[in-house]
Amino acid sequence: MPRRRLMHWHPNPGATLNSQILAEACSCAESLGGTKDGRWKTSIISCRPITRDSMGAGGRLPPDVPGELLGVALHEHPGLYFSILRTHRLVLQADAAFPHVMEKLQSYKARVSLDFEGFQYQLGDFCLRIGKCAPNNSETMRGIIMEVEYYPLSSIEKSRAIMVDFFDIWQETLAKKSLPGRFIHVESNFSEYGLSDHYSFQHTAVQYATCLQQLMAVRA
């Protein structure tokens, strides 16, 4: 599948997130010739293990049990669900029914659900998805992210120069708006997850997990 790169908004110290930044980013996409092409949505569910009395005094978890399991549901594949164990660098592609199975097993339970959603823009061979991150069923903005997809290439290595160049053009365009912050891209170490150079949905899921970590760090 085509190569994608995820970026998140990093506000300047003291600056806050607001919908004006999101609107300006969308305006930049249009100034580059982008045409609005519908909406998009990705959800991340943070799951915690269910503790039981049988686990010992205080129901503490054994040390080898991961404390968090992330689930990623991508907009264009509603039939799929991606589970990520960041501590163990594992990513699993499963059917969308997987969370229900986990619930029945009473192993992990969803605690926090975040939705990334916004508008999609077509710019020739590029596709931009710009949107906000907010808790499920809440309008409180926790972050702003942008996904850039380049249709002709699916090799991460071969598309690197193109993606970096696009990002530079994007930054130059956005800089004219004098916004209190900038978009940054944090590289995900795909090889640690056992992923190849050929881009896939698993790569996207890992990027969202990395992005979430960054957004939480910004808020901390």
Added chain:
Amino acid sequence: MPLVCPDGAVVAYAWKRQLAGQAGASAVDRTRLALKAFTDQKRRFFPHLEDEVLNHLHDGESGIAKRPRMPAGNGELEEKTLSEILKNLENEVPNMKISTYRRLDWSKRASSLASLMDDDFVDPSKELNLQNMGKLRPGSVTTPIDQVAVIELLVPSIFRVVVSLHPAGSVDPDAVAFFSPTEGGSYLHARGLSVHHVFKHVTEHADKALQYFISVEPSKALSMLLRWIADYQTLFAKLCSKCRRLLLMDKSLALLLPPVHRPYHQISSIGSDHQEAYHIGCSSYDA
């Protein structure tokens, strides 16, 4: 009665009358008759044009085009046959996979690529396995050189190029098209167009390069074309020789494109750092 023009010429489509009542005539029959009608008219009205290619057409699509022996000039490799051209290219560009097909076999291959690429969860090695299967399967038959009508050039993760030869087995290219390696389907042929803008524009430029090579040195057109194509390995990495950028917004097309033009009037050796690349707006070639 067939339609006769004032100058006595019979309208080319009179061949259809020959098939009247022959409902079972195949597409090959129709095509063969149409080709004969058109070539007869060409010979009648443009006798000064070279007939050598036409003789091969009437002999059918078989046999290697016999070209006069070219004197070895400045140490360039003498490449008289298709085999020699492809073998030399393989040695010069080892990372470009060269495959040859009969026309129908290529259609099947293009369609098989569609089903392979439709699977979003494809194992990246599937493409390679598909290619290797053709070589390792017991009893598999490679295309006899005198029946080669399509040459596929694949630089993994960069491009797939389809070159058509006419007649089959000759060293005469008549069409070329660039595609993404991720594309597949019946539209993948030498006269097809990629769904991606970058490859559409490279194809447009390649068509002009092909016409130029044919016009200046028909006997070497294929060799020159294939080597010129090989330089596109750097399509997504080489900066424009004029503006020194990789991506540039082409204002007339409203597209962000890498340098899709490579000069074809003077070709350096493959992989040479001196080979230039230009964005459409930076290039001196007509868009």
